[in-house]
Amino acid sequence: MRLPRYFADADRVQDLESRLVTCMVTLQGFTPEEAKRKPFSGTGAPMIVTDPFSGVGQRSVMTDLVAWIASESRGMTIAPSTSHPKERLAYQAGEKLFYYRAGPYDFGCITCHGEEGKRIRLQNLPKMTNARDAQRAFGTWPGYRVSEGELRSMQWRMWECIRQMRFPELEFTSDASIALITYLAKKAEGGTFDAPSLKR
Amino acid sequence: MKPKTILTLALCVIGVAGCATRTSDSEAERAVAEMIKASFKTRGQASVDRLKQDEVQALCSKHAGELPKDASDAIEKAQQATIRYPSSGKLIGDWRQGERIAQSGTGKQFTDDPARPAGGSCYNCHQLSKQELSFGTIGPSLYQFGKLRGASETVQRYAYGKIYNAQGYSACSNMPRFGHNGILTEEQITHLVALLLDPDSPVNK
DSSP states (O other): OOOSEEETTTTEEEOHHHHHHHHHHHTTOOOHHHHTSOOSTTSSSOSSTTOTTSTTTTSOHHHHHHHHHHHTTTTOBOOOOOOSHHHHHHHHHHHHHHTOOBTTTTBOHHHHHSSTTEEETTEEEOOTTSHHHHHHHHHTOSEEETTTTEEEOHHHHHHHHHHHTTOOEEOTTOHHHHHHHHHHHHHTTTSBOOOSEEEO | OOHHHHHHHHHHHTTOTTOSSSOOHHHHHHHHHHHHHHSEEOBTTBOGGGGSOOHHHHHHHHTTTOOOHHHHHHHHHHHHTTOOOOTTOOOOOOHHHHHHHHHOOOSSSTTSOTTSOOOOOHHHHOOOSSSOOOOOOSSOOOTTHHHHHOOOHHHHHHHHHHHHOGGGTSTTOSSOOTTTTTSSOHHHHHHHHHHHHOTTSGGGO
């Protein structure tokens, strides 16, 4: 399991979702807007309007693809690459973003994921600088969230924590989202990839 | 040793760029500034201006967990000076309303209605009453806060001030600055003070 990593054709560090967008654009003839139109189930417009597997367009084909491809990596060791300068830059930027406190609540990722054994209400919070916590947090997405009855991806998890931080909306497959995921992947290095999983 | 490793080492030894294990810090700073600009979009009440840090946020991000003592003292002094006490002088409101505010976790998210008052999300981080078992642990338990400390004017002013601007007492606290950042009104804060200090409040049972 080596994502996110640098791809020469895109000249960019990419996670699974951003890579899929590139493939859909360069190989399948979608525009970038079409490929990114329905990043998560239940939001946005359907990606493929007449998708035969998605009923009325509630489901995200992107998320379904992510879940299937991730399942092919189940059991592999989490081994993100840091050999390319852009990979190292993404990691360091991700680390800085992790500690970046802003907004009306002064929140940063560190506020909720910086100490061991804490919770919000009854939800346990992983400490991301702790390898075991990070391995579980990174290695179990995408996952099926029982509370929502929905399959969710790592891009969604970033989007959702950012929303709860009272930040503006995180753009799907943006550089900040990929930098944060790169940082988490590195913290989870050596763990076993165990997605798709079942989530609260 | 694999051939590729040998090659990398060889390139390193002769000083080819790219062998350094870390990119320069200023380069990473620039990348972050770019990302802050390009990766977020205003949605509802959550405008991109929110990503601009004030001085305290910038210092707390930079020195996460290891703020120098003089910087910490300076933050506390400046943040205390921001606290506005109600002109009526009355700091204790109605604990029943306080309990509702403490329970509510909404407010200021782009999915929240800006016309509705925000909650305090106190239970997200604190234990308060004994009945509510779904409480977080980022902050200390506040159960029996008033019973243990009394409700003298000093304690009232501390409780009000702490909720208004937590960093006036503890620099870089993980607790939001509810009054200073316009999340809660002065009146809402007095209801929360009542929740903490009123002898009839479930916090003190």
